[in-house]
Amino acid sequence: MKAIVQDEYGSTDVLRLGEVDKPAAGEGEVLVRVHAAAVDAGFWHLMTGLPYLLRLMGFGFRSPKVPVRGREVSGSVEAVGAGVTRFRPGDEVFGFCEGSFAEYTCAPEDRFLPKPVNLTHVQAAAVPISAVTALQALRDAGRVRPGQRVLVIGAAGGVGTYAVQLAKAFGAHVTGVCSTAKTDLVRAIGADDVIDYAREDITDRARSPYDLIVDTAGNRTLSHLRRALTPRGTLVIVGGEGGGRWLGGTDRVLRALLLSPFVRQRLLGLFSAERQEDLRTLSELVEAGKVTPVIGATHPLGEAVEALRRLEKTHARGKTVITM
Structure with missing residues (x-):
């Protein structure tokens, strides 16, 4: 599958559009076909590996432990692993994961919630983190x-x-x-x-x-x-x-x-925590019309690296989202 990957820490020059193995849903996990993935502030730190404190926290000392970037996602369930009870193939979901700048991503089922009915995938991807x-x-x-x-x-x-x-x-x-x-x-x-x-x-x-x-x-x-x-x-x-x-x-x-x-x-x-109960609270506020994601720009996966290079030099307006 296609994904935005990096093999070393650095500027956006280390990013590339490449081919990686498609993940498989293990026990308790959900495989999601990605429709949209947002760029969060932590992306830049995981890309550069700075500050060094971040590397000591388990993200990879010499190179990124997870080579595919992206941690916010909205998409549809492609497959579920053994023991998954909350979702089935075809369900629309959003939430937290590792490696969302890709055609597919995989994470434990408790990292996802049903996508708010009044949001597009682009909007929903901009919510979690x-x-x-x-x-x-x-x-x-x-x-x-x-x-x-x-x-x-x-x-x-x-x-x-x-x-x-x-x-x-x-x-x-x-x-x-x-x-x-x-x-x-x-x-x-x-x-x-x-x-x-x-x-x-x-x-x-x-x-x-x-x-x-x-x-x-x-x-x-x-x-x-x-x-x-x-x-x-x-x-x-x-x-x-x-x-x-x-x-x-x-x-x-x-x-x-x-x-x-x-x-x-x-x-x-x-130091924020990625808690499902907080994401559920936000989903309720979004569906009640009290919170609306602000999308500054969207870019297809094939143009994401160049878009991120431009974004590196500017101040974001709302959220930037990568679409598949």
């Missing part, structure tokens, strides 16, 4: 409550577009931070206010302080972010870019965790 991350940042780490003032930094990105919509669904007053070209998008998905970071600062006292800041952009200092918080506000750092080759953006998370016990503000880093 990014939307679950946003949900956990707001509900679990941020403990968002109705009426709170919430600031979402990186509001036009994959996680950010979900964070804006979910914060509104939880009853918060939401301000999104994005570039000039994306302000209309952020307003369209429900933000009450928008900050163009090229023209304004998040610490502008006419807007701040905020009860909760969800930072998905990863380039502001802790001291700068804290100035935009209420005295007992909460900061949730989602991922991070830059930093050294060993810790990358996680060094900012570590500094936040070390500082938090000594200040009144809650400073947290989010």
